[in-house]
Amino acid sequence: MSGTFRFLDDIALADMAFEAEGDSLATLFDAATQALLESLADPGTVGHTWRQSLDLEEPDIPTLLFEWLGRLVYLKDAHSVVFHRVSLAVKQKPEGSSWRLHAEVVGAPVDPATQALRSDVKGVTKHLYAVRQGGAGWTARVVLDV
Amino acid sequence: MKLHTDMQVNRIHDYLWEIPPSEKPGMLVPARIYASAPILAAMDRGVFDQVTNVACLPGIQRYALCMPDGHWGYGFPIGGVAAFDPEDGVISPGGVGYDINCGMRLIRTDLSLSEVQPKLDLLMTELFRRVPSGVGSRGFVNLTRRDFRDVMEQGAAWCIAKGYGWDEDLERIEERGCLPGADPAHVTDYAVERGINQLGTLGSGNHYLEVQVLSDKGLFDRSTAAVMGLTGRDQIVIMVHCGSRGFGHQVASDYLKVFEKAMRRYGISVNDQQLACAPFRSPEGQDYFAAMNCAANTAFANRQVITHQIREAFEMVFGESAHRLGMHLVYDVAHNIAKVERYPDGEWLVHRKGATRAFGPGSSELPDCYRAIGQPVICGGSMETGSYLLVGTDRAALETFGSTMHGSGRTMSRAQAKRHVRGEQLQRDMKQRGILVKAVSMSGLAEEAGFAYKNISEVVETVDRAGITKKVAELKPIGNIKG
Numbered sequence: 001m002s003g004t005f006r007f008l009d010d011i012a013l014a015d016m017a018f019e020a021e022g023d024s025l026a027t028l029f030d031a032a033t034q035a036l037l038e039s040l041a042d043p044g045t046v047g048h049t050w051r052q053s054l055d056l057e058e059p060d061i062p063t064l065l066f067e068w069l070g071r072l073v074y075l076k077d078a079h080s081v082v083f084h085r086v087s088l089a090v091k092q093k094p095e096g097s098s099w100r101l102h103a104e105v106v107g108a109p110v111d112p113a114t115q116a117l118r119s120d121v122k123g124v125t126k127h128l129y130a131v132r133q134g135g136a137g138w139t140a141r142v143v144l145d146v
Numbered sequence: 147m148k149l150h151t152d153m154q155v156n157r158i159h160d161y162l163w164e165i166p167p168s169e170k171p172g173m174l175v176p177a178r179i180y181a182s183a184p185i186l187a188a189m190d191r192g193v194f195d196q197v198t199n200v201a202c203l204p205g206i207q208r209y210a211l212c213m214p215d216g217h218w219g220y221g222f223p224i225g226g227v228a229a230f231d232p233e234d235g236v237i238s239p240g241g242v243g244y245d246i247n248c249g250m251r252l253i254r255t256d257l258s259l260s261e262v263q264p265k266l267d268l269l270m271t272e273l274f275r276r277v278p279s280g281v282g283s284r285g286f287v288n289l290t291r292r293d294f295r296d297v298m299e300q301g302a303a304w305c306i307a308k309g310y311g312w313d314e315d316l317e318r319i320e321e322r323g324c325l326p327g328a329d330p331a332h333v334t335d336y337a338v339e340r341g342i343n344q345l346g347t348l349g350s351g352n353h354y355l356e357v358q359v360l361s362d363k364g365l366f367d368r369s370t371a372a373v374m375g376l377t378g379r380d381q382i383v384i385m386v387h388c389g390s391r392g393f394g395h396q397v398a399s400d401y402l403k404v405f406e407k408a409m410r411r412y413g414i415s416v417n418d419q420q421l422a423c424a425p426f427r428s429p430e431g432q433d434y435f436a437a438m439n440c441a442a443n444t445a446f447a448n449r450q451v452i453t454h455q456i457r458e459a460f461e462m463v464f465g466e467s468a469h470r471l472g473m474h475l476v477y478d479v480a481h482n483i484a485k486v487e488r489y490p491d492g493e494w495l496v497h498r499k500g501a502t503r504a505f506g507p508g509s510s511e512l513p514d515c516y517r518a519i520g521q522p523v524i525c526g527g528s529m530e531t532g533s534y535l536l537v538g539t540d541r542a543a544l545e546t547f548g549s550t551m552h553g554s555g556r557t558m559s560r561a562q563a564k565r566h567v568r569g570e571q572l573q574r575d576m577k578q579r580g581i582l583v584k585a586v587s588m589s590g591l592a593e594e595a596g597f598a599y600k601n602i603s604e605v606v607e608t609v610d611r612a613g614i615t616k617k618v619a620e621l622k623p624i625g626n627i628k629g
Contacts (some may be wrong), residue, residue: 004149007561008539008561009559009561009562010559012353012559013190013217013218013556013557013558013559014217014219014224014352014560015351015560015562016560016561017291022219026206030244038496041281048164054149066440066446067175070399073392074336074339074340074396074580076281076282076393077282077339077340077341077344077391078336078339078340078343080282080283081282082281082282092243109282110280110281110282110283112280112586116281116587117281117586117587117590118281118587118589119281119560119587119590120280120281120282120283120349120350120351120352120353120629121588122244122349122351123244123392123395123396123398123399125220125244125420126419126420127219127220127221127403127420129419144350145220145244145395146350146560
């Protein structure tokens with residue numbers, strides 16, 4: 001199963017919320033990332049002229065996902081870009097002390113003439129933020145401040 | 147009356163309700179909500195839960211308050227007001243909001259609707275071109291890091307010195323557009339990198355630039371309006387709603403992390419992670435206050451640069467100087483801020499989150515031109531229904547730490563709104579009703595449809611009848627720019 005996400009109607013009147021699911025950590029991170037990408041712009045209308053790779057390390061999975069999504073929002077503002085796709089890998093360090101993420105981010109400078117732009121997400125919040133592992137895999141609930 | 151809470155809510159009068167401290171363990175003061183009965187009945191559960199959480203914060207004074215446009219927020223409800231003893235109370239980024247110094251600005255003109263209507267399409271096109279909005283937009287002001295540091299420290303005054311405004315603008319901005327105590331040393335590189343290219347940009351969401359008309363029918367207090375240069379007769383005014391953009395959000399996010407750790411050090415526990423706070427006098431509290439003031443000053447500067455662009459657009463379209471068009475600033479006021487303010491019963495650190503300062507007549511904080519009438523209060527409604535101008539009262543100082551409402555407040559989620567209408571259809575419908583809308587994102591436009599918001603007139607009526615602000619004028623939209 002690949003990751004899936006759905007936007008939630010009833011918990012963030014003024015902002016946006018989504019729930020992402022995956023049968024593995026990789027698919028959970030993929031799904032949450034895709035939800036954020038699609039909140040910003042239709043990725044199908046965004047080119048791939050801008051690339052950046054980045055690495056993050058955090059003590060636990062909820063913090064890693066939170067910081068990763070926040071880093072994407074930072075990249076959007078600092079480089080005035082929106083995103084076409086992201087390839088990422090999540091691994092626990094061998095000694096088990098922390099979690100690492102490596103990502104290759106592909107996108108293009110913002111261009112309202114050619115891109116279907118959506119919401120200018122300002123950040124990821126801790127409001128009702130949750131990452132859980134259950135029988136079917138992983139779920140995350142995220143509220144984005146717009 | 148059926149409410150979205152199981153807590154006991156006592157009626158103080160027709161427009162004020164109180165939840166006693168017995169309703170939640172840890173409440174230090176009562177929670178008070180300004181609302182008519184129908185507005186109170188419609189308030190979401192989050193308002194009741196969150197305003198009573200705020201009432202539990204260390205050092206809170208008198209009451210935790212919520213205004214009639216209140217709805218759930220992060221930590222504090224939107225519409226929340228709380229004051230703390232600066233010596234033994236806390237400061238909380240959740241009480242300011244992510245968009246630090248999100249606020250409203252109103253500019254008057256000598257133009258009338260009949261003069262603007264024939265050129266409205268050109269005017270809105272020119273405003274849309276000159277004031278960037280939407281995802282990832284960049285401003286026209288190229289700043290070095292040194293420049294951006296000056297903006298953080300000087301706010302609107304930096305803009306005036308660079309030619310983006312008039313000297314007289316400063317006296318008509320809350321705190322003259324510059325909060326003291328801003329220290330860029332407490333701002334992260336991430337925040338600077340997010341903000342350095344965004345000066346003079348609107349953003350998206352509920353932020354907008356609106357051309358509005360003030361008819362004679364919209365004047366409730368003719369003499370007070372006249373002091374502000376507003377005379378009716380289908381007069382054209384311009385309203386701007388925006389804040390500190392990604393910069394302010396990054397400052398808030400950075401310090402929420404700092405405060406989560408600090409709370410353990412200071413033995414503070416809160417009912418909601420988003421209420422993370424620290425003693426105001428602690429190093430963490432002072433660092434956040436210094437960084438928050440940087441973001442607040444950047445927001446004043448943002449609205450000042452946008453004002454410059456608006457004046458230039460009008461000059462281009464109408465072939466007259468902005469001075470000859472009478473484009474004076476009416477006022478600029480924050481609705482997401484924390485400030486130390488003096489009241490008859492002491493000096494308090496007042497948090498306003500989705501709430502507007504509303505100082506009454508005679509306040510020494512007001513410029514000479516407004517001291518007799520009280521502070522202008524600008525409240526934005528939805529892009530379809532209109533907005534209001536009010537003035538502060540003495541009663542606000544006594545009851546609400548000089549605070550009042552800020553807007554209309556949503557009643558429907560963004561996703562729900564998009565299911566009801568498509569942006570393109572809404573744009574066509576509004577054009578037929580005489581409101582020309584330019585938007586970067588059609589889905590973003592649909593999210594801001596008027597039916598997704600409370601009726602602002604009912605909210606304004608509540609604060610007027612409660613006596614914490616008095617209404618002066620209603621402003622109707624004819625042109626709107628959305629991100």
